[in-house]
Amino acid sequence: MLDSQPDAAADALIRGAGLRVTATRVAVLDALRARPHATADDVFDRIVGSLPGTSKQSVYNALGDFADAGLARRIEPAGHAGTFELRVGDNHHHVVCTRCGRIDDVDCVVGSAPCLHVPEGSGYLIETAEVTFWGVCSDCRAESEAEKPRGSR
Amino acid sequence: MLDSQPDAAADALIRGAGLRVTATRVAVLDALRARPHATADDVFDRIVGSLPGTSKQSVYNALGDFADAGLARRIEPAGHAGTFELRVGDNHHHVVCTRCGRIDDVDCVVGSAPCLHVPEGSGYLIETAEVTFWGVCSDCRAESEAEKPRGSR
DNA sequence: TGTCATTTTTGATTCACTCAAAACTAGCTA
DNA sequence: TAGCTAGTTTTGAGTGAATCAAAAATGACA
Secondary structure: OOOOOOOHHHHHHHHHOOOOOOHHHHHHHHHHHHOOOEEHHHHHHHHHOOOOOOOHHHHHHHHHHHHHHOOOEEEOOOOOOOEEEOOOOOOEEEEEEOOOOOEEEEEOOOOOOOOOOOOOOOOOEEEEEEEEEEEEOHHHHHHHHHHOOOOOO | OOOOOOOHHHHHHHHHOOOOOOHHHHHHHHHHHHOOOEEHHHHHHHHHOOOOOOOHHHHHHHHHHHHHHOOOEEEOOOOOOOEEEOOOOOOEEEEEEOOOOOEEEEEOOOOOOOOOOOOOOOOOEEEEEEEEEEEEOHHHHHHHHHHOOOOOO
């Protein structure tokens, strides 16, 4: 945990993406590893402690650069801030909790490309398909159970 | 087309949803019929002409009320402003043009609930599934063809 | 070690939207 | 048909998320 051990893995990842290795970027990458679905704010909050003086703008920059470089993916569930994840390159989708906003991954159920073929004649040349599930996570379910413990409904 | 003909259909729809019938709401409903995927701004722009003095806030109110009443649905493709449509109650999805932002409906391909079952053990109680396709619409394709007419690949 | 393009910082600005109080009005009731 | 009142609209301020741009700092190469 000494800062003389500069996290070779992060280093290689960033450099491999064609980006310069900077303290901000390494920290942002770490934050994304610690929290696989994080907003710019989440990342910033996690970083300021260890890297005082970092600006939110830098976090936006780093996240944007990662996304451009294909190192991270940006998703944006309706009503939520843009959220970043490091898991890229595979076809997976997301579940969003309608109560607490928590996001989790959902592996693609039906092979690599599920029922996601657009009917012919749409005129569109489809590039990607995105599936978002909305529901209530187990924590929030447990919580609402606890609130009405009467055998009610 | 006389304004003494107050659009009985819109009237009934709004009233039927338990909302008071007002000029703003009728106009907003009309705008949504004319443009099946419209943002608050789109609606406002279309309305101000015939209903000067209308505020954008009123449009937000009307659209929000429609959505709450189940008269309209709000969708929000990543990077786009909230968009409203009157087509509700059926399971359909959307294609968004990555060039011009145009949105079109996509009928649900595989019956009423496609491959949209989340793997067991996710812990989530799923309420809805949302599919968004991203691609290039025919207009934008035609346009980019026109730009590089050389048989250039 | 110096150089220079890439990054970060700082600060202003935008956009989509929400909040809240005051003014207005649809539609029920007497 | 006038009056009442809850539901709407208006006005204006305020928010969060994100972008833009210019100046200062720094990584990585020669």
